[in-house]
Amino acid sequence: MILESLFNKKVELTELRKDFTVLSRQINNKPIVYFDNACMSLRPKRVLEVMEEYYNKFPGCAGRSNHTISNEVGKAVDESREKIAKFFGADKHSIIFTKNCTEAINLIANAFPFKSGDLVLTTDKEHNSNLLPWLRLEKKWEIKHDWVESGVKNEFSMDNFIKKITEYKGKVKLVSIVHTSNIDGVTNPVKDIARVAHRHGAKVLLDCAQSAQHQEINIKKLGVDFIAVSSHKLLGPNGVGALISTKENLEQLNMFLVGGETVKDSTIVDFVPEDLPERFEAGLQNYPGIIGFAAAVEYLEKVGIRNIHKHVVKLNEIASKGLSTLKGITILGPKDAEKRSGILSFVIKGKNVHEVSLLLNNMHNIMVRSGAHCVHSWFNKEENKKSLFKEGTIRASFGFYNTEEEVEKFVNAVKEISEL
Amino acid sequence: MICFIALIIFGILGIFSATHRKLALEAFDCVFRKITLRKCHTGLDIRLKSGITGKLLLKSPKTGKFVYHHFEFISGVFTILLIGSLIWSGISGYNYYVYGNCNGASVEDQQGLCIFDPSGDNAQISSCDNEDLQLQTEGAEPNIEEIELSLFPSYKPNLKKDTLVYVGCYTCINTRKVNPTINELMVRNKETLEFTFIHLPLSKDQEYLSKIENCLFIKDKLKFWEFHNSLMQMPIDDVKDSQKVLSLLAEIKDLDNTEIIKCSESKASEDLFKKQLTEISKMNVEGTPTIFVNQQAFIGPKPLRVYERQLSTNTDWFGIGLVSLGAVIVLIMLYFAIFRREK
Numbered sequence A: 001m002i003l004e005s006l007f008n009k010k011v012e013l014t015e016l017r018k019d020f021t022v023l024s025r026q027i028n029n030k031p032i033v034y035f036d037n038a039c040m041s042l043r044p045k046r047v048l049e050v051m052e053e054y055y056n057k058f059p060g061c062a063g064r065s066n067h068t069i070s071n072e073v074g075k076a077v078d079e080s081r082e083k084i085a086k087f088f089g090a091d092k093h094s095i096i097f098t099k100n101c102t103e104a105i106n107l108i109a110n111a112f113p114f115k116s117g118d119l120v121l122t123t124d125k126e127h128n129s130n131l132l133p134w135l136r137l138e139k140k141w142e143i144k145h146d147w148v149e150s151g152v153k154n155e156f157s158m159d160n161f162i163k164k165i166t167e168y169k170g171k172v173k174l175v176s177i178v179h180t181s182n183i184d185g186v187t188n189p190v191k192d193i194a195r196v197a198h199r200h201g202a203k204v205l206l207d208c209a210q211s212a213q214h215q216e217i218n219i220k221k222l223g224v225d226f227i228a229v230s231s232h233k234l235l236g237p238n239g240v241g242a243l244i245s246t247k248e249n250l251e252q253l254n255m256f257l258v259g260g261e262t263v264k265d266s267t268i269v270d271f272v273p274e275d276l277p278e279r280f281e282a283g284l285q286n287y288p289g290i291i292g293f294a295a296a297v298e299y300l301e302k303v304g305i306r307n308i309h310k311h312v313v314k315l316n317e318i319a320s321k322g323l324s325t326l327k328g329i330t331i332l333g334p335k336d337a338e339k340r341s342g343i344l345s346f347v348i349k350g351k352n353v354h355e356v357s358l359l360l361n362n363m364h365n366i367m368v369r370s371g372a373h374c375v376h377s378w379f380n381k382e383e384n385k386k387s388l389f390k391e392g393t394i395r396a397s398f399g400f401y402n403t404e405e406e407v408e409k410f411v412n413a414v415k416e417i418s419e420l
Numbered sequence B: 001m002i003c004f005i006a007l008i009i010f011g012i013l014g015i016f017s018a019t020h021r022k023l024a025l026e027a028f029d030c031v032f033r034k035i036t037l038r039k040c041h042t043g044l045d046i047r048l049k050s051g052i053t054g055k056l057l058l059k060s061p062k063t064g065k066f067v068y069h070h071f072e073f074i075s076g077v078f079t080i081l082l083i084g085s086l087i088w089s090g091i092s093g094y095n096y097y098v099y100g101n102c103n104g105a106s107v108e109d110q111q112g113l114c115i116f117d118p119s120g121d122n123a124q125i126s127s128c129d130n131e132d133l134q135l136q137t138e139g140a141e142p143n144i145e146e147i148e149l150s151l152f153p154s155y156k157p158n159l160k161k162d163t164l165v166y167v168g169c170y171t172c173i174n175t176r177k178v179n180p181t182i183n184e185l186m187v188r189n190k191e192t193l194e195f196t197f198i199h200l201p202l203s204k205d206q207e208y209l210s211k212i213e214n215c216l217f218i219k220d221k222l223k224f225w226e227f228h229n230s231l232m233q234m235p236i237d238d239v240k241d242s243q244k245v246l247s248l249l250a251e252i253k254d255l256d257n258t259e260i261i262k263c264s265e266s267k268a269s270e271d272l273f274k275k276q277l278t279e280i281s282k283m284n285v286e287g288t289p290t291i292f293v294n295q296q297a298f299i300g301p302k303p304l305r306v307y308e309r310q311l312s313t314n315t316d317w318f319g320i321g322l323v324s325l326g327a328v329i330v331l332i333m334l335y336f337a338i339f340r341r342e343k
């Protein structure tokens, strides 16, 4: 199987798979099939190598001390910041490192200059990480939260959105939406959403936790104001994420977490805030994480985001086609696999979703996820509670290192279980 | 159902390992809470079912399919079996505590197989090959109700509340094993426990010992007990040597041993001994030691607690503890079943 890179250099998939040590792992003498990429992607050796290099060669603080090691970390972090920012089409001063995507969203929830009576608009398919921060604001301050109901086949309804934002007559200050849904893989029409939102005076925060691995995320091209990502979903290490924006937008935010690194100077009664982006990066940062994150985006660029997207969609098409021939299977979301990116969420009539995922694991080492995927609010909607999806779904999510043979194995295993 | 089995099994394993303690808590949750749909959390029951059927389906698809479809029923059967064996183990444990064996009070029970005493040490007796003695009639329970105990040497307390009849022999290893226990029991209960020692001459050449003892007891009770204890402490081979036994008798201070020996050879002594043998034959004992505490017979050397529990002066802390523990468990279960159910 060949993946074509952006520069038209052919990349052999079997060669790429060698970069992911875990893929050669066997459990009970059988190879593993990792289809839980929406939860966490695997890491190539390069990411681990650069992180190890930090600990072995320059394990110091960046920007605090003046010695050689400290300067080396500072340089590595600075270069990493630049690489990651460039990957998302941003300026290196407009990227704030966080712990993960959730923390990036929480940063906006706490730092955005909301006034009493302002409103945050989301969709009805948000991950808890892009719902709870707003529910908390609603409980604590007089900031309201509302959502846009999905349309047919669970896709974003532009009509509902326009209706809602118009109704609120300029009160909507932030539209915070998921880019690609983690329950059905549907990608929202962000450019159009951003255009409408801006027309009504609202800023747009995009949750790119799922989309960043398969799609080009360029903040300028997408036309949004803030982007939240997690490194662990795009081949990078755990414990690091980012909020990406523009200088102008970040300048408008209030300070949130404060302390070391966030000030230029302080007296016993006052302080002078640091410039961007350090103003929002309180305390000593996850340097190896940031360096690993940069190695991950470099790797993604090497393989080519478009290649990745094409490949996972192809795998999803094969899998969806295979499952749709089986009795009792219902796929969540649009029929067309292309609209579901690398995610295939489904149920088997009469079978508990957790049971199916466990059987896939126990019998064939096929690792998928089951349940509500932290989007409880969607599954708890009255109509969904009565639907086939009341227990959640079984979710297979593909990565570019997955193969067609693995997908075939998966389809056969689901067939076997559905016939039980 | 499967959670119930898991609760018990992980509960027991949890005593030894923290991982199992965690699983036991999960199983507890699974049993006592009516689990509502938890979309991000897989219940233990589903994990166990998938774990078991997944493995079976790979080994034998037919069996796997059968188990998958009848999982509830199969776990129900196992639950019943498990409860049954738990109750059975509980009863065995109780019997072991109370009677020193797993099965119960009767002689047959006492000699049955017991997991807590796999070698059967607690029920071992030395059997008799004395043709003068017609011992136990097959299947009959040992008893002392109609036995003329006054024919045998005894100790009378100030305030009798319980009786102990100790059928033993000086050359028997099992009697010697239990002897310190009986001494301890006597010391602890000397104010209330009436003690009768019945020497059972397991072979003919031991009969003279009964006669000597009878004469000694009539002559001087205290010296009898002194002689009795010395015999129990003497090496078995020495007891078998009559010369050595008679020397032991001679060593007792302020005692005319020739008088005792003469008495033991008299017609009166022979008559008393014959009467004793008739009484012993009626007791249905099989061998030594057989110990009666207030009519309850114990075969073989038992631990002290077993004898002590039969005394009327004993407070049954074990029983009280057991009942209290049972009550606490029932209350906890009720609490979780009624008040902690998720709506």
Ligand SMILES: Cc1ncc(COP(=O)(O)O)c(C=O)c1O
Residues within 6 Å of the ligand: A038, A039, A100, A101, A102, A103, A127, A129, A130, A178, A180, A181, A182, A207, A209, A210, A230
């Ligand atoms: C759509 C979406 N948003 C947000 C998150 C939260 O990401 P993290 O847990 O890395 O902060 C996830 C994680 O699965 C997700 O799928």
